[in-house]
Amino acid sequence: MKTDENVVKVGIADMSYCKAPKKIRTSGLGSCVGVVLYDLSKQIAGLAHVMLPDSNLAKGKTMHKAKFADTAIVTLIRLLESKGVSQKQLKAKIAGGAQMFTFHTKNDHMRIGPRNVEAVKKALQRYAIPLVSEDVGGTSGRTIEFNPETGILLVRTVNKGMKEI
Amino acid sequence: MVNKETLNQTALDVLKEVGNIGAGNAATALSKLVKKRLQMKVPSVQVVTFNEMMEMVGGPDESVAAIFLQIEGDLKGNMFFVLPIEQASLFVRQLTGSVKFSFQEPPYSDIALSAFQEMGNIVAGSYLSALSDLLQIQVVPTVPDVGIDMFGAIISYGLLEISKESDYAIVIDTEIIESYSNHQSESPIKGHFFLMPDTDSYRYILTKLGVATK
Structure with a gap:
């Protein structure tokens, strides 16, 4: 995965979103989870x-909604809705x-x-968003890139190369 | 809450000195261990966003070999010793006297991993005991763990606790390099010590050293 203006x-x-032909990527996921929400018909993805799992863990007023699973999913849905996507799709x-x-x-950080x-799964269920595929757990860091045109999520690890899910 | 305005010049200077003394001690220990002359750069103390933190050693995708330990006791926080994979392999070959060890590809041998872990133990222990002497406090490190993976995936563990109350981290970064390496083409030894005190702990350090904090 090389540096690319179209990513x-x-x-x-x-969090962010993109429309085809652009792709969207995040790098160096360890214990963190990359969540992609997409609408193939509109070729748009967030x-x-x-x-962290829960915004109740917050001790101060931190601003980044994407930091916590519960607040990230709903904020990402709203972001995509503001771009004309229906939650149902x-x-x-x-x-x-x-x-x-x-x-x-x-x-218990470990x-x-x-x-x-x-x-993340619980939050997806709450908003009735089907989880199509996942590559989670294990002991390796991941870099992921999603293509909203094909719906393919590319997962790269240091030692196991690339795979598509 | 920590932000870019948290640290004044005096506080920065004091934390730099903390890095200086800690990493100086650690570099000496490492230097004896691997029989190389090492030099450290002046520590940099920065208040960084999480993304700036991820960019510190060549970006979140960069493959590194790292020692990670948590600090408990009077001072709480995280400490990392981060090396390029090639460099970590070289150290381990030197320590074990075996030419075949490498961290380029798994499976890594148990001996290589535990040699690297032990090196981390000694080096980080030297850093922290200097700190403990300087501050006259109890510093209790956990057993170090080894991570050979993407820098972002590893360093994010140091941000977990901080992230509960802030979007910024204070990081004391000290780089070590091989002192007589002047070949531009060859990459010299390059390692980073990252000390990331929890929010309350950096205040504690500063108070201990007589600097008022906001």
Whole structure:
């Protein structure tokens, strides 16, 4: 995956959208989960890079809605609706939620990957968005790129190369 | 809440000195371990957005070998020692005396991983014990864990706790390089120590060292 003007990049705890022929990408997902919501008929897709499962974890007033699974999904739906997409047409693909480190500590951050995945799935269910495919868990970081024209999500890991889901 | 205006010049200077003393000690330990002359650059102390953090070692996609440990006790936070994969492989070959170890492709041998982990233990331990002496506080590191993967995927663990209350992180970054490497074509040893104190802890450090915080 090379640098390309036709790729919209999404940073950590952030979200954005794109229309074909552009693609949308986020890099270096570890315990974070990349959530793609898309409408193939309109060839439009939104992507959120979720860090934490629940906005109840927030201690201060943090601004990035995309940071938490619960607030990210609803905000991403609204963003796509504002671009003329109906919530009913949306489908989802997700990737990430790895467990990069294994040691045990007092806090539960080491299990944050699986918890992020659970929270994202729960939020998708709440808004009745079908989850078409997923590449989650494991112990590897991922970079993902979605093509709203084909609906293909490209997943790259350091050692296992590319795959399409 | 931490933001770009959080640190004044005095606070920056003090945190730089913390990095200086910690990384200086660590570089000495590493230098003895791998029998190379190492030099460290002046630490940089920055208040960064998470995305700026992800860009610090060649971007979130960059493959790195990293030691990660959490710090508990009076000072809480995360510490990373990040090396290019080729460099980590070289260190491990030196430490084990085996020419065949490499972190280029899995499966990694258990011996190579534990040698790398032990190196991290010694190096990070030196950093933190210098810190503990300087600040006269208890610093309790967890057993270090090894990650060989994308920089973004690894460093994001250091942002989890901070992200609950802020969109910015304070990072004390110290780069080490090989001191006599002047061949432009060859890449010299290059490693980064990242110390990322939790929000309350950086205030604690500054108070301990007599700097008022906002």
